[in-house]
Amino acid sequence: xxxxxxxxxxxxxxxxxxxxxxxxxxxxxxxxxxxxxxxxxxxxxxxxxxxxxxxxxxxxxxxxxxxxxxxxxxxxxxxxxxxxxxxxxxxxxxxxxxxxxxxxxxxxxxxxxxxxxxxxxxxxxxxxxxxxxxxxxxxxxxxxxxxxxxxxxxxxxxxxxxxxxxxxxxxxxxxxxxxxxxxxxxxxxxxxxxxxxxxxxxxxxxxxxxxxxxxxxxxxxxxxxxxxxxxxxxxxxxxxxxxxxxxxxxxxxxxxxxxxxx
Amino acid sequence: xxxxxxxxxxxxxxxxxxxxxxxxxxxxxxxxxxxxxxxxxxxxxxxxxxxxxxxxxxxxxxxxxxxxxxxxxxxxxxxxxxxxxxxxxxxxxxxxxxxxxxxxxxxxxxxxxxxxxxxxxxxxxxxxxxxxxxxxxxxxxxxxxxxxxxxxxxxxxxxxxxxxxxxxxxxxxxxxxxxxxxxxxxxxxxxxxxxxxxxxxxxxxxxxxxxxxxxxxxxxxxxxxxxxxxxxxxxxxxxxxxxxxxxxxxxxxxxxxxxxxx
DNA sequence: GAGTGGTCTAGACCACTCC
DNA sequence: GAGTGGTCTAGACCACTCA
Numbered sequence: 158x159x160x161x162x163x164x165x166x167x168x169x170x171x172x173x174x175x176x177x178x179x180x181x182x183x184x185x186x187x188x189x190x191x192x193x194x195x196x197x198x199x200x201x202x203x204x205x206x207x208x209x210x211x212x213x214x215x216x217x218x219x220x221x222x223x224x225x226x227x228x229x230x231x232x233x234x235x236x237x238x239x240x241x242x243x244x245x246x247x248x249x250x251x252x253x254x255x256x257x258x259x260x261x262x263x264x265x266x267x268x269x270x271x272x273x274x275x276x277x278x279x280x281x282x283x284x285x286x287x288x289x290x291x292x293x294x295x296x297x298x299x300x301x302x303x304x305x306x307x308x309x310x311x312x313x314x315x316x317x318x319x320x321x322x323x324x325x326x327x328x329x330x331x332x333x334x335x336x337x338x339x340x341x342x343x344x345x346x347x348x349x350x351x352x353x354x355x356x357x358x359x360x361x362x363x364x365x366x367x368x369x370x371x372x373x374x375x376x377x378x379x380x381x382x383x384x385x386x387x388x389x390x391x392x393x394x395x396x397x398x399x400x401x402x403x404x405x406x407x408x409x410x411x412x413x414x415x416x417x418x419x
Numbered sequence: 420x421x422x423x424x425x426x427x428x429x430x431x432x433x434x435x436x437x438x439x440x441x442x443x444x445x446x447x448x449x450x451x452x453x454x455x456x457x458x459x460x461x462x463x464x465x466x467x468x469x470x471x472x473x474x475x476x477x478x479x480x481x482x483x484x485x486x487x488x489x490x491x492x493x494x495x496x497x498x499x500x501x502x503x504x505x506x507x508x509x510x511x512x513x514x515x516x517x518x519x520x521x522x523x524x525x526x527x528x529x530x531x532x533x534x535x536x537x538x539x540x541x542x543x544x545x546x547x548x549x550x551x552x553x554x555x556x557x558x559x560x561x562x563x564x565x566x567x568x569x570x571x572x573x574x575x576x577x578x579x580x581x582x583x584x585x586x587x588x589x590x591x592x593x594x595x596x597x598x599x600x601x602x603x604x605x606x607x608x609x610x611x612x613x614x615x616x617x618x619x620x621x622x623x624x625x626x627x628x629x630x631x632x633x634x635x636x637x638x639x640x641x642x643x644x645x646x647x648x649x650x651x652x653x654x655x656x657x658x659x660x661x662x663x664x665x666x667x668x669x670x671x672x673x674x675x676x677x678x679x680x681x
Numbered sequence: 682g683a684g685t686g687g688t689c690t691a692g693a694c695c696a697c698t699c700c
Numbered sequence: 701g702a703g704t705g706g707t708c709t710a711g712a713c714c715a716c717t718c719a
Contacts, residue, residue, distance in 0.1 A: 185688060211704060222690045227705085237681055243705050244697035261680045360680040365671035366628035366646035384628035384646045390680075409627035416678055418523045418622040418652075419499055447707060473685060484709045489686085505686045506716035 190219055191229040198238060198249060199395040205251035205350055209239065212247075238358060252347040252357070260346060261360050261390065264319065264412050277315075281376075282308040283335035285327055292324045295391055295402045303327030307338065310376060317377045318412055324402045329355055355400055360392040364414065367406070377408055386414060452481055453491040460500060460511060461657040467513035467612055471501065474509075500620060514609040514619070522608060523622050523652065526581065526674050539577075543638075544570040545597035547589055554586045557653055557664045565589030569600065572638060579639045580674055586664045591617055617662055622654040626676065629668070639670055648676060 194209070203209045210218070215226045230247055233239040240248045252260060258276065284306055293300040304324045311319035325333070330353050341348045349355045365387040374381040385406045392401040407414065456471070465471045472480065477488045492509055495501040502510045514522060520538065546568050555562040566586045573581035587595070592615050603610045611617045627649040636643040647668045654663040669676065 187688075213704090224691085225689060228688085230705095241705065242698090244699080244703080246698095246704060263678075263680075362678045362680065364626060364648065364676040364678065366648040366669075368646050382644070384630050386626065386628040386648075407628075409629075414626040416525075416624045416626065418525075418624065449707075475685090486710085487708060490707085492686095503686065504717090506684080506718080508685060 186221055187225045187228040187232075190215075190221060190226060191232055193219065194229060194233060195238070195395070201354070203249050205249045205356060206253060208246040208248050236358075252344050252350050255344065255347075258344055260344065260357070261392070262319075263414050263416060264407055265415050266313070266412050277312040278339075279310045279312070280307065280335045280338050281310065282306070283333065283338060288324070292402055296324065296326055296399050298326060305330050305333050307333075307335075309338075313412070316408075316411070318408045320373060320376050320406045322404045326400060329353060329400060356394055357392045357401065358394060360390050362391075363389045365389075369406070373406055377406065379408060379410075383408075385409070388414070448483055449487045449490040449494075452477075452483060452488060453494055455481065456491060456495060457500070457657070460495075463616070465511050467511045467618060468515060470508040470510050498620075512620075514606050514612050517606065517609075520606060522606065522619070523624075523654070524581075525676050525678060526669055527677050528575070528674050539574040540601075541572045541574070542569065542597045542600050543572065544568070545595065545600060550586070554664055558586065558588055558661050560588060567592050567595050569595075569597075571600075575674070578670075578673070580670045582635060582638050582668045584666045588662060591615060591662060617656055619654045619663065620656060622652050624653075625651045627651075631668070635668055639668065641670060641672075645670075647671070650676070 194215070197203065197209075209215070212223050212226045212230065215230075216223045219226065230239060230241070234241050234247070238250055240250050242248065285303055286306055287301045288296070288298055288304040290300050292298075292304060293302065296304070298304070304327050307321075307323040307325070309321050309323070310317050311321070330349070333353070337352070338345070338348070346357050349357065367385055367387045369377065369379050369381055369383045369385050371381050373385070374383065377385070379385075386409050388403075388405040388407060390401070390403040390405065391399050392403070394400045456477070459465065459471075471477070474485050474488045474492065477492075478485045481488065492501060492503070496503050496509070500512055502512050504510065547565055548568055549563045550558070550560055550566040552562050554560075554566060555564065558566070560566070566589050569583075569585040569587070571583050571585070572579050573583070592611070595615070599614070600607070600610070608619050611619065629647055629649045631639065631641050631643055631645045631647050633643050635647070636645065639647070641647070648671050650665075650667040650669060652663070652665040652667065653661050654665070656662045
C-alpha cells in the first residue's frame with residue numbers, strides 16, 4: 158500500500174517523526190513498519206515456521222528504533238501472524254506445530270472425561286465444479302469459475318459429530334484430491350499452507366440452528382429432524398482475501414460450541 | 420481489598436527492577452501495576468464512566484516511569500476495563516454510553532436492511548427462589564441460596580427472537596423487580612452497574628441446537644419442534660467471579676449468531 | 682496554553698536459548 | 701559468551717481537548 162519506493166521508510170529527520178507518505182492519510186511509523194512486514198509475509202520473504210530477522214536487524218533495515226519495530230511486531234503477534242519466543246527469535250506463525258489440532262474449531266465435549274484424544278476424519282468426496290452463485294459470491298469469484306468441493310465427516314470417540322462441506326478456489330488448489338487429503342497427517346490448514354501456499358489467518362462464522370434432512374441424518378447417525386448447529390465459515394488469507402467457504406453441521410448432543418466474550 | 424500496606428510498590432532501586440514481593444513468584448513491574456489498578460477498580464476507587472488519574476499521576480503514585488504505567492493501562496484497555504481518550508484522559512469502562520445496545524449479544528439480522536433500529540423487551544417474570552442445583556453450581560453458590568430469576572423476550576422488528584432465562588445471586592440484587600427492569604431505559608447491564616454496583620466484564624457462552632417445546636414455541640411464535648439456538652452464558656465480574664447465568668433460546672430463521680476467529 | 686494520551690528514541694539491564 | 705526477546709527508564713515531540 159504505502160510508497161512506490163523500495164521497501165524502506167523515509168528518514169526520521171532530526172527530531173524523529175516527520176514521516177509524510179505521498180497520498181494516503183498519516184499513520185504512525187510503527188503502523189507503516191507493520192504494513193511493510195505484512196507485505197514481506199504475504200510475499201513469502203520468510204516462510205511459515207521460519208524466523209524473521211531480529212528486532213535490531215529490522216530496526217536497521219527500516220531505519221527506526223528497536224522500540225518502534227517492537228510495537229509493530231507486538232501487534233502482528235497479537236494477530237497471530239508472528240510468534241515470539243524469548244531467547245530464540247520471532248517466527249512466522251504456521252498451522253504445523255500447533256498445539257491444538259483444529260485452529261478454528263470451537264467445538265468441545267460437554268464432559269472433559271470424554272477423551273478428546275483423536276478425531277478421525279473421513280473424506281466422502283472431493284471434486285471440481287463450477288462455482289454455484291452463493292459460493293462464488295462468498296469467495297469473491299465470478300460465477301462459473303472452478304472451485305474444489307470437499308465433503309468430510311469428523312468422528313470423536315467413534316461418534317460422527319461434524320459434517321463439513323468445503324469450497325476452495327480452483328486456481329489456488331490445483332492438485333488437491335481426496336487421496337492427498339486422506340493421506341495427510343495433521344490439520345487440513347497445514348496441508349493448504351505447505352502444499353498450496355495458502356495460509357488461513359482469520360475467519361468469520363455465522364451460526365444457526367437447523368433440522369437434519371435425511372441425507373445428513375444418515376451421515377451423522379441421528380434421526381431425521383434432529384436439531385443441528387449450522388456453522389458457516391468464511392476463512393481469509395493475507396489482504397482480507399476470502400479463500401475458503403465451509404458449511405458445517407455439528408451434532409450438539411454430547412458437544413457444544415464454546416465462545417468467549419470480552 | 421487493598422493490602423495492609425498503602426497501595427504502593429517497593430522502590431525500583433538504582434538500576435530499576437529489583438521488585439521482590441513477599442510470597443508469590445516474580446512478575447514484571449507493569450503486571451504488578453496492572454494488578455494494583457485492577458484492585459482499585461474492584462474497590463470502586465473510581466466509578467464507571469469516571470476518569471482515572473493521568474499516567475503521570477499514576478507513575479508518581481506507584482513510583483515507576485510513565486512507560487510502565489502505560490503498558491499496564493494498555494492491557495487494561497485491551498481487556499475493555501478502561502477506555503482511553505486522547506486529550507481527555509483514561510476512563511473506567513461503563514455499560515452506559517455504549518454505542519451498541521447489547522454488549523455481549525452476537526445476534527445480527529441476516530439482511531442488513533432489516534432495521535436493527537429497536538429491540539423491544541418484554542419481562543415475563545421476575546421472582547426470588549432457592550437456587551436449583553445447576554444454577555447454584557454455575558454461580559458458585561450453595562444449593563438453596565436465594566437467586567433472582569428473570570424471564571424476558573426480545574423482539575426485533577416486531578418479531579419475537581430471543582427468550583432469556585436469567586439467574587442472579589439474590590444477595591447482590593436485593594431490590595430487583597420486574598417493574599424496575601421494565602421501566603429502565605438502556606442495557607440491563609447498565610442497570611446492574613449503577614443500581615447494584617455489579618459490573619459485567621466478560622462472559623463465556625456454550626451454544627447448542629435444540630428443539631422448541633410447546634411453552635417456548637408459543638412465546639417465540641414458532642411451531643413446536645422448530646430448531647432454536649441455545650445459548651448458555653455465564654457472565655463474570657471482577658476477580659473472575661460469576662454473577663449471572665443466562666439460558667437463551669434464539670430464533671435463527673431471520674438472524675444468525677456471528678463470531679470472529681483470529 | 683495547559684493537560685492529556687500517542688509516538689519515537691536511546692540506552693540500560695534482565696531472562697532465556699544455544700553453542 | 702553471544703544473541704534473542706522482555707522490561708524499564710528518561711526525555712522529547714506530536715495530536716487532541718478544553719477553557
